[in-house]
Amino acid sequence: MYLRNTWYVGAWAHEVTREPFQRFMLDEPLVFYRTEAGDPVVMDDRCCHRFAPLSSGWLEGDDIVCGYHGFTFDPSGKCIAVPGLDKAPKKAVQNSYPVIEKWGWIFVWMGDAELADESKVPDFHYMDDPEWAGRGTTLHIEAAYNLIYENLLDLTHAKYVHKTTLATDDVTDHPLIVEEVDDTVVVRRDMIGIEKTSPFFNHCAGFTQPVDHTQHITFTPATYIMINTRVQSAAGTTENKFAEFRVINALTPEKAGSTHYFWNLRRNFALEDDELDEWIFNGNSGAFAEDKVIIELQQQMWDTVPESRPVPFPHDKGVIYSEKLMARLIEAEQSAKNLAAE
Numbered sequence: 001m002y003l004r005n006t007w008y009v010g011a012w013a014h015e016v017t018r019e020p021f022q023r024f025m026l027d028e029p030l031v032f033y034r035t036e037a038g039d040p041v042v043m044d045d046r047c048c049h050r051f052a053p054l055s056s057g058w059l060e061g062d063d064i065v066c067g068y069h070g071f072t073f074d075p076s077g078k079c080i081a082v083p084g085l086d087k088a089p090k091k092a093v094q095n096s097y098p099v100i101e102k103w104g105w106i107f108v109w110m111g112d113a114e115l116a117d118e119s120k121v122p123d124f125h126y127m128d129d130p131e132w133a134g135r136g137t138t139l140h141i142e143a144a145y146n147l148i149y150e151n152l153l154d155l156t157h158a159k160y161v162h163k164t165t166l167a168t169d170d171v172t173d174h175p176l177i178v179e180e181v182d183d184t185v186v187v188r189r190d191m192i193g194i195e196k197t198s199p200f201f202n203h204c205a206g207f208t209q210p211v212d213h214t215q216h217i218t219f220t221p222a223t224y225i226m227i228n229t230r231v232q233s234a235a236g237t238t239e240n241k242f243a244e245f246r247v248i249n250a251l252t253p254e255k256a257g258s259t260h261y262f263w264n265l266r267r268n269f270a271l272e273d274d275e276l277d278e279w280i281f282n283g284n285s286g287a288f289a290e291d292k293v294i295i296e297l298q299q300q301m302w303d304t305v306p307e308s309r310p311v312p313f314p315h316d317k318g319v320i321y322s323e324k325l326m327a328r329l330i331e332a333e334q335s336a337k338n339l340a341a342e
């Protein structure tokens with residue numbers, strides 16, 4: 001069951017053009033396009049007439065024409081023309097969803113449109129802040145979205161999954177501080193004065209002496225993980241170096257067992273260094289490809305014992321908090337819906 005009254009990332013802004021395309025979100029087929037003025041439109045792709053995909057049709061001005069029998073819908077989803085009829089049947093209507101274009105992403109609200117609230121889009125200003133540089137892409141993962149945010153809430157896996165990039169040996173020796181703050185889960189690990197950071201950070205800043213490595217992760221339901229991570233020369237060393245990143249992750253369910261994984265990796269150093277930019281992008285892409293392999297295998301195993309409960313260990317604390325928070329929010333949303341229906 002999905003949380004509906006929340007924003008999901010549907011696309012990168014540059015993907016949405018005057019050429020309609022289909023993308024599944026939350027098990028539903030949606031069509032994305034832009035009006036002539038450039039406003040993004042997201043509506044049900046399954047034509048209400050006989051269910052052909054609108055995305056295989058075409059645009060006429062701001063409206064979309066079904067390529068099967070010519071029903072035409074305006075951006076609000078209202079049918080404005082049916083061939084051979086003076087007036088479109090009242091029932092001929094598509095759901096059209098509230099959309100916000102912000103920071104290079106297209107956010108879609110698939111719940112009660114009256115509750116859509118821009119202030120609920122998490123703060124990802126790093127994606128277009130001139131003080132930060134970097135880029136990202138989309139990964140398609142054959143696994144449920146929660147397995148991916150759970151992976152990001154427990155970075156001890158880096159020691160085993162990302163040996164050549166993100167691994168820090170000390171990660172399993174440092175406890176997590178986990179708390180729930182205003183319907184988010186915050187996980188912190190501070191590794192102060194460790195001998196060695198990961199190969200990835202070493203390449204970025206060239207540390208030769210001990211460092212402080214901090215990882216602060218925020219899970220914002222339903223699908224966002226922001227990782228603030230910084231490595232700097234430790235107190236008492238003769239170096240004065242640092243590298244700091246914001247790893248912004250949006251894990252939009254495509255279907256029950258698959259996810260559109262949008263990510264953007266921003267840094268606040270070497271902003272003009274294109275070569276480093278390329279190296280960071282490729283390095284992170286490689287690391288996330290490693291996550292994809294293990295998470296897809298994990299999903300396959302999980303499917304063989306869907307009712308079983310995992311054996312927890314202390315580094316799972318953030319994962320457990322996130323499970324509880326999501327269960328609580330989904331239940332609250334369902335209760336409110338049931339009450340309204342009574």
Ligand code: FES
Binds near residue numbers: 067069
């Ligand atoms: S299926 Fe779309 S107009 Fe018939």
Ligand SMILES: [Fe+2]
Binds near residue numbers: 157
């Ligand atoms: Fe990972």
